[in-house]
Amino acid sequence: MxxxxxxxxxxxxxxxxxxxxxxxxxNCNINNKENTIYAQSKKVDKKSVGGWGPAFLLLANQGLATLAFFGVAVNLVLFLTRVLGQDTASAANNVSKWTGTVYLCSLIGAFLSDSYWGRYMTSAIFQLIFVLGLVLLSLSSWIFLVKPSGCGDGKKSCMPTSSVGIGLFYLAIYLVAFGYGGHQPSLATFGADQFDEKNPKQKKSKAVFFCYFYFALNVGSLFSNTILVYFEDLGMWTMGFWVSTASAVIALVSYLMGTKCYRYVKPSGxxxxxxxxxxxxxxxxxxxxxxxxxxxxxxxxxxxxxxxxxxxxxxxxxxxxxxxxxxxxxxxxxxxxxxxxxxxVTQVEEAKCVIRLLPIWLCTIIYSVVFTQMASLFVEQGEVMKLEFGNFRIPAASISSFDICSILVPLAGRLSSNPKGLTELQRMGIGLVIGMLAMIAAGITELERLKRVPPGKDSSTLSVFWQIPQYVLVGASEVFMYVGQLEFFSEQAPDGIKSFGSSLCMASISLGNYGSSMLVIMVMEITAKGDNPGWIPEDLNNGHLDRFYFLIAGLVVIDFAIYVYCAKWYKSTDWDGSQSVVPKDGQVEDGAVADV
Structure with missing residues (x-):
């Protein structure tokens, strides 16, 4: 002070x-003797709520919900091109906009969580919306879109889709976006709420929780990127969507099972x-x-x-x-x-905290432009490479499993030893550098792919396994960037806007997707003139996707320089350490507030 x-x-x-x-x-009520801890409706022993038991339920919920989400997201660009008949650039743009909407909805969920509904209720409501969206998506694809059965496998063409089917499809996927995006920041913060920050042992557990959270996210997406993507690539779209629906239902049930065991925090207005x-x-x-x-x-x-x-x-x-x-x-x-x-003073400092966080957050948006390429152009690039491995055809989107493995290995190592090591800001900076290297690797792969396109052929003879380095580098950068972001924004955000802090990580992904979409449009407007097909035409063999990747790498270099300046300028939030969060009777009273 x-x-x-x-x-x-x-x-x-x-x-x-x-x-x-x-x-x-x-009309004010400030408890000046102690920071009282509350449960839902009656006095209970403080030791009976919170801790790793409820936290593991939330981690299971995260893994299952992520499996459901990526069962839709990982192959969406191919669904748009094969089933709905969209061209490459339009499909990539639509996926970027949809993914951007997913994470932009995290701001809505965070606002409702911090202000009115609380973490538990917000997460429950948005998960219900998520399930409804998946049910509608499964029904619309089954009844209207995937006709005849098994079409959209890259060989068998689907019948022209009706306006009703397309309308239901877009309503469904945006309900999925709204539901999944809205519940993510609330779930992350709700998990962190299960640990008492004033207890040194639990404070360490709280830091480890974010690693487990991202670990669960990637374990869930690993199933989608390997098993589900294979069946969807064969034209079994409806089955894939129903599996996603079932996973989301199980996730919601597991979440509700812990209702009596969770530690709750009242919204701060x-x-x-x-x-x-x-x-x-x-x-x-x-x-x-x-x-x-x-x-x-x-x-x-x-x-x-x-x-x-x-x-x-x-x-x-x-x-x-x-x-x-x-x-x-x-x-x-x-x-x-x-x-x-x-x-x-605390209210003034809360406003100062928001001002200090914004420059750091803005510098993470360009990285998210790198991240979003995995769900769009990386998949399109893989589709025009050699996908055969013996008699087995490899789904292009399944190569993203190498991204997940490159995340899980270092995360597992960190969880086993739990070293604090580098600061969150340093880790985020390293993530930017590795993300830039990923774009360079993708550009080099594209150059080699173009050299090996036989005359009159649609695909290159270059194996899709050449994409492994770019996926691995993106995965390695995620460990540094997104785990660092989750810890940084959750730790530095004031107590009254903790979910908002968690949502900043997802909001950067959102704006990165919108930024990627705008960048694609701008590049095509500039490069596709006259007889020139542009850098990202429908037939990638006639374009220069490599130049687009190198352009993103250059933007990351500029962004990194700005980030270093902002990180040096940043000063951490200084909490008042004189508080006690343990009531004298060691019990929890009525209400919905937990220790903060």
Whole structure:
């Protein structure tokens, strides 16, 4: 805490109300003696809720839900080209937009989770939407799209699709996007909530949980990328979608099984007005000159005025925002706290945390452009390579299993030894560098592929196994980038917006997909002129996909330079360490708040 500033702690009435932000002093309720822990409806022993038991249920849920999701996502680009008859560039763009929507929905889920519904309810509702989307997708493909049965295998053409079938298909896949994307950040944060951060042993378990979470995600997708993708490649699309549906149903059931064992955290209210209040209050006091002895407003006790949140120590960054917490004579004489004029130090620091996180987050978007190529152009590239291995035809999308294996090996090593090693920011930087190398490897593979296209043939004689290095490098970069992101944003985000912190990782994937789609459109607008087919034509043998990969690699180099600057500038959130989260009676009371 800055010794030059005095934190003025104002006592508040403890009998009424639930949330001090935006309320009168009389309507506030801050427990100044202890940070009380709550379960759902009655007093229970604190030891009976949370811990690794419920966490493993959530990990099982993650693995099964991911299996269901990637059962749709991994081969979607081929479904669009083979069944719906779309060209390569359009299909790649549609997949990028859809994947972007999946992860953009994570922001919606995070907002509802942090503000109103809580992690448990948000995750349950969005999983139900996810199941409904998969049921509709299975029915639409069975009744309207995959006709005759077994079509869409690359040999047998499907009948022209009806507008009703196409409409139901797009409604279904966007319900899948909404459901899966919305529940992911809530599930990740809900899993972390199962561990008491004030307990040193459980705090280590909380850090390890994110590794397990990403491990479960990739184990689930491994089945989809090997078994399901094989049957879908043979034209068994409806069966693949029904298997995904069954997996999502089992995931939902496993999630609900732990209802009585979970540790719950109450939502902290809408963070948007809280952050807006800081900027408005600071603007209203913009003419005020800050002095070393300025009194800054904070409430008494171990909790902040934000329900269920720890206090955050004052920092010297963005001093102009400190004006929002300066107690003037008008504030002292008023019996009502006007949150649009006077904010607590923790509320101001929450806004500062958001400002500090945004540059780091923006620098991760370009990496997600690299990541999204696996579900679109990598698959299209593999489709025009040699897929035969003896008498066995290898599905192009199944090569992505090497990406998953390259993730699981280092993750397993980290889980067995649990070394902290590099910081989250350092790991994310390494992820950017390896992602750039993946794009270079993909470009080199494409150059070699084009050299080996026989005249008059659709496919190259170059084996699809040449794609292994680019998939392995993307997988290795994921371990550093996405696991690092999950830990970093979850750790650094204030308590009132923890799900928002988890959603930032997924939102970067979303914007990366939209960015990839825009980049494809821009490249084709510039390169496809006159008789020139452009870099990414329908027939990749006439294009220069290698140049597109090298372009992305160049963008990553520029992004890395900016990231290094932002990472050096970043300062970690400083929590108030004086709090205690264990109640005197060691029990949990009614409500829905867990220790934070």
């Amino acid at each position: 800055d010794s030059g500033n005095v934190i003025k702690e104002i006592p508040l009435n403890e009998k009424e109300g639930t949330n001090c932000v935006g309320a009168t002093i009389e 809408n963070p948007l007005p809280r952050v807006a209040q800081v900027f408005v209050a600071a603007a209203r006091k913009r003419k005020l000159k800050l002095s070393d002895g300025a009194e800054l407003y904070e409430v008494e006790g171990s909790e902040s005025a934000i329900k269920g949140s720890r206090k955050i120590l004052h920092t010297d960054e963005f001093k102009c925002l400190d004006k929002a917490a300066v107690v003037e004579e008008e504030d002292q004489n008023s019996s009502i706290v006007n949150p649009w004029r006077l904010c607590t």
